Amino acid sequence: MAGPGRVIRDRYELRSQLGRGGMGTVWLAKDRMLGRLVALKEIALTPYGEGLAVQRVRAMREARSLARIRHPAIAEIYDVFEEGGSPWIVMVYVEGGSLDDLIGRRTLSEREIAALGRDVLAGLTAAHAAHVLHRDVKPANIVVGRDGKVVLVDFGIAQIVGESGLTSHSILLGTSEFMAPERIEGRAVGPAADLWSLGVTFFCALEGYSPFRRDNAYATVHAVCNDDLPQPRRRGPLYDVIAGLLRKDPAHRMGAAELDRRLAAIAATPPPERKRPERPVERPRSRSPQPPPVPHTASLRSAAAALAAMAPGAAGQALDAMAGDPSRAAGVLALLPSGQAGRWSVT
Structure with missing residues (x-):
């Protein structure tokens, strides 16, 4: 019985099954003589249905059919022989x-x-x-x-x-x-x-x-x-x-x-063009209102000292210049001596 490892005709070493059907089994085999892989088809002969003689003729007909055709899309045949009572066909192996x-x-x-x-x-x-x-x-x-x-x-x-034809009408x-x-x-x-x-x-x-x-x-x-x-x-x-x-x-x-x-x-x-994935639109992040920065205490003290040394008119002009930054102006007034703080005010 055919199986992996068996050598057919002292030349073809069976490796594994490529396919199996009602007409036979196709094996992957190593051609020891030429050192190449081949597809080796073992024709199944059955005692029922068509006679054994007809089945053997059919195997030879398959071999002759392949031998008549020379085309890259048709499996090329290398050899045909009989061993162990079964016909074998050696063909090109396509991985x-x-x-x-x-x-x-x-x-x-x-x-x-x-x-x-x-x-x-x-x-x-x-x-x-x-x-x-x-x-x-x-x-x-x-x-x-x-x-x-x-x-x-x-x-x-x-x-x-x-x-x-070889097949009976039934x-x-x-x-x-x-x-x-x-x-x-x-x-x-x-x-x-x-x-x-x-x-x-x-x-x-x-x-x-x-x-x-x-x-x-x-x-x-x-x-x-x-x-x-x-x-x-x-x-x-x-x-x-x-x-x-x-x-x-x-x-x-x-x-x-x-x-x-x-x-x-x-x-x-x-081929249809592949749509590139759309990049999400980056929206500017909404910023929540931030409180105005609090001036540094040292800078406020310096401003207050300078303001105290000014005449009231000049100091008023300085405070007007700070109108855009009320927190700074208020901080300066808070650091003035109590006697002078009342001379100016921030509105």
């Missing part, structure tokens, strides 16, 4: 997390969603040019690297156009809430089905929830085929793009060229 994780951590702006959406669209366009349909585009299958690199992963149910592989109506209804499927899934992915990133998810699988596929797109809490140009991608009829769905043009315009929109 980061899924878009699904990112949506759960914080709110994404329309500019961010449009920018990473253009990267995914470019990868899908390259896949479609190589006649490969992904068929399972969703936030969990989009890796956002720490360096900003965006990579579309998990081509486990991809279909090469022109090859016969089995519908994929994630129902992201499937296009034409897939659910068994109609012809083309690149427009992947664009529908990308539109649902955009809605999840914008609003934080899946628009057609219901309590059970039957209700979910019914909603995909019949229910209207929910109104957004954040209305903007990206919602109009989403509405164009989620038209039920693929013939009326927004195409890749128009989608890229619209996303480019949204991604180029300058």
Whole structure:
């Protein structure tokens, strides 16, 4: 049984799980030969549902699908082999997390969603040019690297156009809430089905929830085929793009060229300016009336002595000069000898 520390094919040392799903487990592994980290996908073979032979063919089809596409936004394949009865696919490792994780951590702006959406669209366009349909585009299958690199992963149910299908009519592989109506209804499927899934992915990133998810699988596929797109809490140009991608009829769905043009315009929109916090207006502090300063006693004595030596007329003029400071004048008079204090008065 695979687990951390196990060495696969005498070369790949398993480190930790990167993801796990119905189609298998993806491991972070060390390539001992080249000294690099890789993503190692172990394909889960189950004795029920599809036969083991079909599952092995499907694993090889995924490897061939990846090998046909050369694009930075598509996970590059390094090797494919079988060990312990299970197929293994060795792919490029992108350090980061899924878009699904990112949506759960914080709110994404329309500019961010449009920018990473253009990267995914470019990868899908390259896949479609190589006649490969992904068929399972969703936030969990989009890796956002720490360096900003965006990579579309998990081509486990991809279909090469022109090859016969592996799935019986009673089995519908994929994630129902992201499937296009034409897939659910068994109609012809083309690149427009992947664009529908990308539109649902955009809605999840914008609003934080899946628009057609219901309590059970039957209700979910019914909603995909019949229910209207929910109104957004954040209305903007990206919602109009989403509405164009989620038209039920693929013939009326927004195409890749128009989608890229619209996303480019949204991604180029300058971010809103942050308002600087207004500084509070400093109001002058109101000063309560202060009592007039009391003259120093020594200075009052000097003034009184000088006044006593003056003639009454000159002393009166001196007191008139003190009229602007009655407390000083009163203090001088209070210090005059009793015989002279009555000769002058302050009014």
